[in-house]
Amino acid sequence: MVIPSPSSPGRNIDVCLRLLNDELTQLWSSGALTYDIWSFDL
Amino acid sequence: MFTIKSDPELSEAGYDKIIEWARSILLEGNRLKENFYAAKSMIKPFGLRYQKFDMCLNFYMLYYLENAELTECMTCGHSRYKPRTGRGKTLVAYKELRYFPITPRLQRLFKSPRTAEHMTWHQSHHAVDGVMVHPSDSEAWKHFNNVHPHFSAESRNVRLGLCIDRFNPFGSFAAPYSCWSVILTVITCHRGCV
Numbered sequence: 001m002v003i004p005s006p007s008s009p010g011r012n013i014d015v016c017l018r019l020l021n022d023e024l025t026q027l028w029s030s031g032a033l034t035y036d037i038w039s040f041d042l
Numbered sequence: 043m044f045t046i047k048s049d050p051e052l053s054e055a056g057y058d059k060i061i062e063w064a065r066s067i068l069l070e071g072n073r074l075k076e077n078f079y080a081a082k083s084m085i086k087p088f089g090l091r092y093q094k095f096d097m098c099l100n101f102y103m104l105y106y107l108e109n110a111e112l113t114e115c116m117t118c119g120h121s122r123y124k125p126r127t128g129r130g131k132t133l134v135a136y137k138e139l140r141y142f143p144i145t146p147r148l149q150r151l152f153k154s155p156r157t158a159e160h161m162t163w164h165q166s167h168h169a170v171d172g173v174m175v176h177p178s179d180s181e182a183w184k185h186f187n188n189v190h191p192h193f194s195a196e197s198r199n200v201r202l203g204l205c206i207d208r209f210n211p212f213g214s215f216a217a218p219y220s221c222w223s224v225i226l227t228v229i230t231c232h233r234g235c236v
Contacts, residue, residue: 001224002140005101007221008208009048012101019095019106019141020224024202027145034149036198 043081054078088150092142096135097120104139144226148200151228161228165197177229203227 003016012035047057059076065218075081093190096105103109103115113122151157164178171215175181205227212218
């Protein structure tokens with residue numbers, strides 16, 4: 001993620017991290033189906 | 043070819059010139075893409091896209107999901123877009139955040155045999171007693187395994203480290219144009235892998 005800003009967003013960076021939080025929460029709870037080429041497995 | 047372009051910070055025009063020359067010495071019917079734009083279109087399906095989101099200039103809110111249509115900040119009332127200049131119809135936002143979705147990037151790590159092999163390295167490597175060569179040898183890692191046995195049962199589950207830093211995309215003299223990057227690193231592999 002890239003946030004354009006001359007100064008640090010400080011505590012308000014949580015506003016930006018919401019995007020990341022949403023995606024990680026989704027990955028933690030339901031995960032994503034991925035093909036593993038090393039073990040030829042899903 | 044992309045590595046050749048990005049490592050020495052070669053410009054797009056420079057890349058196109060090299061490709062033009064390379065194509066002139068290659069045989070007819072070669073499949074080398076004619077310019078940078080065509081080559082970039084080719085790698086689109088690999089899942090390395092990014093998304094752009096507008097955000098409040100004062101970091102109060104993100105124009106995302108339920109707030110995607112708003113034109114001013116709910117907290118400070120600052121306008122989302124810059125005032126229009128000239129006859130252009132495009133609205134330009136004051137602040138635009140670039141988000142690189144993590145899911146396709148992680149899936150990609152498992153698609154290449156070279157990287158997929160290392161994704162389970164944290165479980166298969168043998169540590170020497172008393173020597174910490176990787177975070178997986180640490181007490182914190184083992185504690186996490188005990189707390190979340192369901193997660194640690196599958197060694198291919200990815201663990202991520204978060205770091206934030208400031209960088210300047212236009213060199214050290216362009217101070218007003220600095221950016222803050224939020225980077226997620228995969229810590230299940232050994233160092234030097236990703």
